[in-house]
Amino acid sequence: MRHARTLKASAWLWPALLVLLAAGIWMLPWEGWVVPLRQWVESHGAMGWVVFVLAYAGVVVLPLPAAAMSVAGGLAFGWWGVPLSLLGSLVGCVLPWWATRRWLRGPMLRRFDGPRVAAADRAVRRNGFLFVALLRVTPILPFTLQNYLLGLTGVRIGPYLAATLVGLAPGTLAMVWVGEMGGLAAAGADRAKLVVAAGGLTLLGLLILVMIRRARVELRRAGFDGA
Structure with a gap:
C-alpha cells in the first residue's frame, strides 16, 4: 500500500517540477550567461549541434540527469x-540496450529459465512498441536504468527506438520549454509574454500527468504490477 501511494505521489513530479522551474525564470540571472551561450552556438554552427548531441548521449549512458540537458538545449538552441x-536521447540509449542484449540477455534467460519467464519475454517482444512507450512516459524507473533493463527483453531495435522517441517527446518538450523561457528572459521579453509561456508550460505539465496515469493503467493491464 505504501509503495502504491509513493508511485501515485511521484506522478505529480512533472507538474510540480515544471512549476518550480518556471518560477525560477524570474529569479535566475539569465542575462549574464544565456546570451554568450547562444552567441557561442551561432558562431560554431553545426559543430555546436554535434557537441550537444554527443554530450547528451554521454549523459544518457551514465546515471546523470538528462532532463537538465534538455533545459540546457532550450537555453542554447x-x-x-x-x-x-531527442536525438541525443536516441543515440545514448542504444549502447546500454545493445550491451545488455549482447552480453547479459542470454545468461539471464538461462539463469531464470522457465515457462513464465519465456511467456513474459514473448509478450514484451510482441508488444514491444507499446510496452517501451508506456515505460518511457512513466517515471517508474530512471531513464538510464530503463535502457539497460530493456536490453534484457526481446524488444527489437526498431520498436525500441520508435517507442523511445514517442514516449520521451512530451517530457523533452517540457524541459526545452523551460530553457526557452530562460532565453526569453535573457532577451528582455516583457512579463506578459513570460506569463503566457509559463501558463502553456503548466498546461503541458498537467497533460503529462494525465498521460502518466493512463500509461500506468495500461502497464497494469499488461501485467506490470509495479506501475
Whole structure:
C-alpha cells in the first residue's frame, strides 16, 4: 500500500517540477550567461549541434540527469533543442540496450529459465512498441536504468527506438520549454509574454500527468504490477 501511494505521489513530479522551474525564470540571472551561450552556438554552427548531441548521449549512458540537458538545449538552441535533445536521447540509449542484449540477455534467460519467464519475454517482444512507450512516459524507473533493463527483453531495435522517441517527446518538450523561457528572459521579453509561456508550460505539465496515469493503467493491464 505504501509503495502504491509513493508511485501515485511521484506522478505529480512533472507538474510540480515544471512549476518550480518556471518560477525560477524570474529569479535566475539569465542575462549574464544565456546570451554568450547562444552567441557561442551561432558562431560554431553545426559543430555546436554535434557537441550537444554527443554530450547528451554521454549523459544518457551514465546515471546523470538528462532532463537538465534538455533545459540546457532550450537555453542554447531555443526550440531546436527539442529535436537535438531527442536525438541525443536516441543515440545514448542504444549502447546500454545493445550491451545488455549482447552480453547479459542470454545468461539471464538461462539463469531464470522457465515457462513464465519465456511467456513474459514473448509478450514484451510482441508488444514491444507499446510496452517501451508506456515505460518511457512513466517515471517508474530512471531513464538510464530503463535502457539497460530493456536490453534484457526481446524488444527489437526498431520498436525500441520508435517507442523511445514517442514516449520521451512530451517530457523533452517540457524541459526545452523551460530553457526557452530562460532565453526569453535573457532577451528582455516583457512579463506578459513570460506569463503566457509559463501558463502553456503548466498546461503541458498537467497533460503529462494525465498521460502518466493512463500509461500506468495500461502497464497494469499488461501485467506490470509495479506501475
